Amino acid sequence: MESQLTSLLQQGCDDLELAVDDAQRQQLLDYLALLAKWNKAYNLTAVRDEAQMVTRHLLDSLAIAPFINRQRLIDVGTGAGLPGVPLAILFPQREFHLLDSNGKKTRFLFQVKTALGLDNMAVHHSRVEAFRAAEPYDAVLSRAFASLQDMVQGCRHLLAPDGCFLAMKGQLPSEELAPLSQDYPESAIYPLCVPGLDEQRHLVVLAR
Numbered sequence: 001m002e003s004q005l006t007s008l009l010q011q012g013c014d015d016l017e018l019a020v021d022d023a024q025r026q027q028l029l030d031y032l033a034l035l036a037k038w039n040k041a042y043n044l045t046a047v048r049d050e051a052q053m054v055t056r057h058l059l060d061s062l063a064i065a066p067f068i069n070r071q072r073l074i075d076v077g078t079g080a081g082l083p084g085v086p087l088a089i090l091f092p093q094r095e096f097h098l099l100d101s102n103g104k105k106t107r108f109l110f111q112v113k114t115a116l117g118l119d120n121m122a123v124h125h126s127r128v129e130a131f132r133a134a135e136p137y138d139a140v141l142s143r144a145f146a147s148l149q150d151m152v153q154g155c156r157h158l159l160a161p162d163g164c165f166l167a168m169k170g171q172l173p174s175e176e177l178a179p180l181s182q183d184y185p186e187s188a189i190y191p192l193c194v195p196g197l198d199e200q201r202h203l204v205v206l207a208r
Contacts, residue, residue, distance in 0.1 A: 070138035136160035
């Protein structure tokens, strides 16, 4: 089974044109194994099949890698660590903060950080509106967060003046983007292609 997952992950990274070395690939697979193990007791994700986890969690998260060009990022409502953990593995030189209000999920993430030795990853257990960072972030990430409006309103206090929001969405969220166009004129929507996934995926970048 592990060789099948390794091949599936490597093929997906090749399709995404991502340079992933052996150590990073093993970290991604170790994270997947921890997720599958903890999921049995803590119900971290509705996806149970590990091959589906490679596609729907790892590759889905890594699909936004070309847009990760900031140094200090926070993944809001990270849940089981998506996309924060895969991106922290892929970009060890960047700083990732993972925020969630669910104690079971943040306990899992502390275990992931320790087991994988992710020194560039910090875990925060808090509601987003109550969380105060020592310094603002260059980018605020979210995957399957509420609406774009809710994301902007709820996370604005975390963002540096020249920072940007990176919102991972399924179908094209044109109606959500329209009310924000005046405040975020440098905004764009990018279609994403996730290997092995026949569903729409988009990344919304909101910048002032």
